[in-house]
Structure formats: C-alpha cells, structure tokens
Amino acid sequence: MDKRESMWDLYLKKGMSRRTFVKSCVALTSLMGLSSDKVSKVVEAAEKKPLPVVIWIHGHECTGCDESFIRSGAPLASDLVLSQIALEYDHLLSAASGEPFEAHLHETIEKYKGQYILCVEGAVATKDNGVYCMSGGHTFTSTLQHAAQNAAAVIAYGSCAVSGGIQAAKPNPTGSSGISQFAGKTPVVNVPGCPPIPEVMTGVVMHVALFGTIPPLDGEGRPKQFYGNRIHDTCYRRPFFDAGMFAESYDDAGSKAGWCLYKLGCRGPETYNSCGNMRWFQGMSYPIQSGAPCIGCSNAHFWDDGAMSSRLPKFAPPIGDVDKIGAGLAAVTAVGVAAHAAASVVQKKKHIADEAKKNEGAGE
Ligand code: FSX
Ligand code: SF4
Ligand code: F3S
Numbered sequence: 001m002d003k004r005e006s007m008w009d010l011y012l013k014k015g016m017s018r019r020t021f022v023k024s025c026v027a028l029t030s031l032m033g034l035s036s037d038k039v040s041k042v043v044e045a046a047e048k049k050p051l052p053v054v055i056w057i058h059g060h061e062c063t064g065c066d067e068s069f070i071r072s073g074a075p076l077a078s079d080l081v082l083s084q085i086a087l088e089y090d091h092l093l094s095a096a097s098g099e100p101f102e103a104h105l106h107e108t109i110e111k112y113k114g115q116y117i118l119c120v121e122g123a124v125a126t127k128d129n130g131v132y133c134m135s136g137g138h139t140f141t142s143t144l145q146h147a148a149q150n151a152a153a154v155i156a157y158g159s160c161a162v163s164g165g166i167q168a169a170k171p172n173p174t175g176s177s178g179i180s181q182f183a184g185k186t187p188v189v190n191v192p193g194c195p196p197i198p199e200v201m202t203g204v205v206m207h208v209a210l211f212g213t214i215p216p217l218d219g220e221g222r223p224k225q226f227y228g229n230r231i232h233d234t235c236y237r238r239p240f241f242d243a244g245m246f247a248e249s250y251d252d253a254g255s256k257a258g259w260c261l262y263k264l265g266c267r268g269p270e271t272y273n274s275c276g277n278m279r280w281f282q283g284m285s286y287p288i289q290s291g292a293p294c295i296g297c298s299n300a301h302f303w304d305d306g307a308m309s310s311r312l313p314k315f316a317p318p319i320g321d322v323d324k325i326g327a328g329l330a331a332v333t334a335v336g337v338a339a340h341a342a343a344s345v346v347q348k349k350k351h352i353a354d355e356a357k358k359n360e361g362a363g364e
Contacts, residue, residue: 004050010083021046024084027075031203032215033225045210052209053116055108055147056090059140060133060167060176061122065158065195066092072198073282080202085209088116091135102136105143109150117208118151118186119201120144120179123160123167127175141182149184153208155191156180156221157201162192163300170304178300180221189214190221194297197278200226222272231268231294234276237261255291267296267307 005013011021025043029036058066070077070093081087087094088108094101108116122140125132130139148154156179159165167176180188189204204223207215215223232238240246240260247255247264255261262269268276271294275286287294295307 004053004086006049007046007051007084008048010051014083024075024079028084028203028206028210031074031199032207032210033203033223042210049210049212051084051086052205053108053112054085054087054119054205055105055116055151056087056093056119057121057140057143057147058091059120059122059144059161059179060125060174061158061160061165063092063121065121065160065201066090068195069157069198069201071281072202074199075202077198077202080205085117085205088112099136105147109147113150115152116150117205118147118154119157119205120148120154120161121157123164123176124179124182125167125174125176127173132174144179145182145184148179148182148186151183151186152212153214154179154183154186154188155201155204155208156188157191158196159192159194159297159300159302162190165194166303168301187214188221189217189223191226192222192298192300193273194302196298197226197274197280199278200274218272226274226278227272227298229272229274229276231271231273231276231288234274235260235268235288236276237288250291261288261291261293264293265295265306266293267299267302268294271296271298273298 007024008021011024022043025046026036026039028046029039029042032042034042056066072080075084081093089101089105096104122133124130124141124144126141130141133140135143156162160167160176161179163178164172164176167174168178180190189208191201191204193200200223203226204215207213207223215225218224218227220227232241235241237258237260240258241262245254245259246262247259249255250264255264260266266288268288275288275294279286279289296302296305297307299305
C-alpha cells in the first residue's frame with residue numbers, strides 16, 4: 001500500500017505552523033471528551049498515524065445529518081475534511097458522480113480493507129429485497145453489508161441509522177430498520193439524534209482515527225462522553241421544573257421567561273444527549289433555548305412515541321405531582337434544609353409570576 005500522510009505531514013505540506021497543529025490537537029482532545037493530560041498522546045497519534053480513510057454512505061433518510069455535520073464549528077468541517085481525515089467517498093459531499101464514483105467506492109473498500117471508518121446515515125429499507133432504497137444500481141442493503149463487513153469500525157450517524165428513524169415509523173411501508181444487524185462482526189458506534197450534534201460526530205470519528213479503537217460505549221452502543229446525561233440533567237430551565245413553574249403554551253410569558261417546558265411535552269427527562277451542555281452552532285442555542293420542548297430525537301422510535309404531541313415524558317413524575325414540587329420545596333425550606341437555594345427559587349417564582357402577570361397585562 002502507498003504511504004499515507006499523517007495530519008502533521010499535511011499541516012507541514014500546507015505550510016501551517018507547529019503552533020496551529022498543537023492547537024488543533026488540543027481542540028480535538030477536548031472534543032473527544034478526554035482530559036488535558038491526554039494532549040501529548042493525541043499529538044503523538046496525529047504526528048504518526050496516517051489520516052484515517054473514511055467512507056460515508058447514505059441510505060433511507062433526509063440528509064439532515066450530513067447537513068448538520070458540515071456546520072461543525074470546532075473544528076470546522078472543512079478543516080476536518082481537508083486536513084484531518086481522508087474522505088474518499090461521500091454521497092453528499094463528493095463532487096464526482098456516476099460510474100467512476102461508484103467504481104471508486106469499490107476500489108477504496110478493496111484497497112483499505114479492515115482499515116477504513118464507515119460512516120452510515122439513514123435507515124435500511126429491507127422490504128421487497130431492498131428496492132425502496134437503491135443507488136448506482138445496487139440496493140443500499142447490499143452496499144451497506146459489503147462496506148460494513150470490511151470496515152475497521154462503523155459509525156451509525158443519526159437516529160435513522162441507529163434505529164430506523166422516521167422511515168421506520170408506523171406503518172413502516174418499506175420495512176426500514178437501523179443498520180447494526182448488517183455490520184457483521186464490525187464494531188458499531190451509535191450516534192443518535194435527528195440530526196446529531198455535528199461536533200459529537202467529529203469527536204467520534206477522530207477518536208477512532210487517532211486511537212484505532214472505538215470510544216467507551218453505554219449499554220445502547222452510544223459514546224458515554226456524549227450520551228451520559230439526560231437533557232433534563234443539564235437544562236438551564238431545570239430550576240423552574242424543580243420549583244413547579246411551567247409554561248402553559250409556547251409563547252406565554254412563562255415560556256419567554258425561561259420556565260420549564262414539561263407541560264408542553266418536553267422529553268428532556270427521558271432523553272440522553274449533550275444538547276444542554278454543548279448546544280448547537282458553536283454553543284449558540286438548542287431546541288429548549290429556542291422555546292421548543294425536546295422531542296426526544298435521540299430516542300429509538302421517537303416518532304411513534306408521539307414526538308410532536310404534548311404527551312408527557314415517561315420517566316418523570318406525573319403532572320399532578322410535578323405541580324406539587326414547588327410547594328414541597330417551600331416545605332423543605334421551612335425545616336431549614338437547603339434553605340437558601342429553595343428560598344431563592346420560591347422568591348424567584350413569585351417575582352417571575354408577578355412579571356408574567358405584568359407582561360400579560362401589557363400585551364392585552
Ligand atoms: Fe435521519 Fe439523517 Fe433525521 Fe435526517 O442522515 S436522523 S431523518 S436529520 O438525515 O438520517
Ligand atoms: Fe428542561 Fe424539559 Fe427538563 Fe423542563 S422538562 S427542565 S424544559 S429538560
Ligand atoms: Fe434532539 Fe432534544 Fe437535543 S429534540 S436536538 S435531543 S434537545
């Protein structure tokens with residue numbers, strides 16, 4: 001096989017400084033959820049390891065995942081694609097098309113057998129021998145099987161690839177499912193979300209690329225560093241949940257003042273993802289910050305689970321109990337436990353309720 005360049009080789013070739021290289025390695029270390037004492041290991045790997053060959057295929061989906069990925073801010077997707085990985089094939093990003101493009105896919109698989117990372121977006125349409133999802137004259141099922149079984153690792157990118165997504169929603173006319181059953185013995189990393197946070201994808205790809213292993217996974221095959229917390233655990237509206245202060249409609253004064261969106265069907269209490277701490281678009285915002293409840297887009301079968309309805313989350317107190325939480329906190333205050341925290345919450349509740357009344361009055 002020809003000698004492939006490392007990330008450092010490429011930085012040198014482009015005339016980029018050692019300082020820029022080390023800065024990129026520091027950024028990658030934090031992106032992979034590693035502690036700062038691992039920076040030297042990342043630098044060493046980035047100096048020596050050849051750029052990872054990545055093949056990126058798309059099945060039954062909306063392409064929103066790749067659209068999310070190309071908006072990765074830290075690192076920029078362009079830096080990743082041009083300087084940190086060797087992206088050999090991508091249905092969306094490659095300029096080539098037609099027979100030479102398809103031939104290149106098969107050549108890459110042969111040439112880098114057992115070494116490349118396969119990123120997969122979209123579900124597999126299994127019904128009627130896979131005819132509902134075809135490209136280049138092949139069913140996606142056969143392309144996926146061939147590419148996955150010869151890969152070093154497979155990354156199932158997006159809820160469609162992980163569990164079938166909207167294609168698998170009832171009545172699932174195409175027999176769509178997630179991809180893992182088609183990967184043979186190749187390890188699969190699940191990165192759910194519709195779409196997932198772009199920097200999460202970058203972090204997972206670079207972890208496999210630089211360390212040659214998949215990151216630590218939870219019981220559902222998701223990288224622990226990104227899916228270890230519920231949205232509810234890191235939500236900035238959480239003090240209002242604890243105080244029993246809930247928005248009653250999308251645009252009421254409470255919603256605008258940051259009250260909890262639980263009564264509007266927020267799935268934060270049952271959804272694991274990093275939206276609350278990483279946020280989107282370089283930390284700019286995320287659904288709850290924009291006034292929309294979490295619809296649980298990282299959960300399997302969230303479409304069938306009433307994602308767009310105001311059904312209350314399964315793993316939180318029933319609404320009657322939730323309404324009592326604020327009163328419960330006040331009682332706790334009375335016996336002097338967590339007095340300051342609870343009192344400030346109750347005080348805030350009164351203050352915000354007064355403000356909300358004022359605003360509503362002003363709006364009439
Ligand atoms: Fe699914 Fe992704 Fe949702 Fe769309 O590739 S996870 S429908 S954002 O595009 O597959
Ligand atoms: Fe945040 Fe939703 Fe939890 Fe309320 S229910 S605290 S809005 S995650
Ligand atoms: Fe999805 Fe909920 Fe985050 S809807 S984008 S997991 S806040």
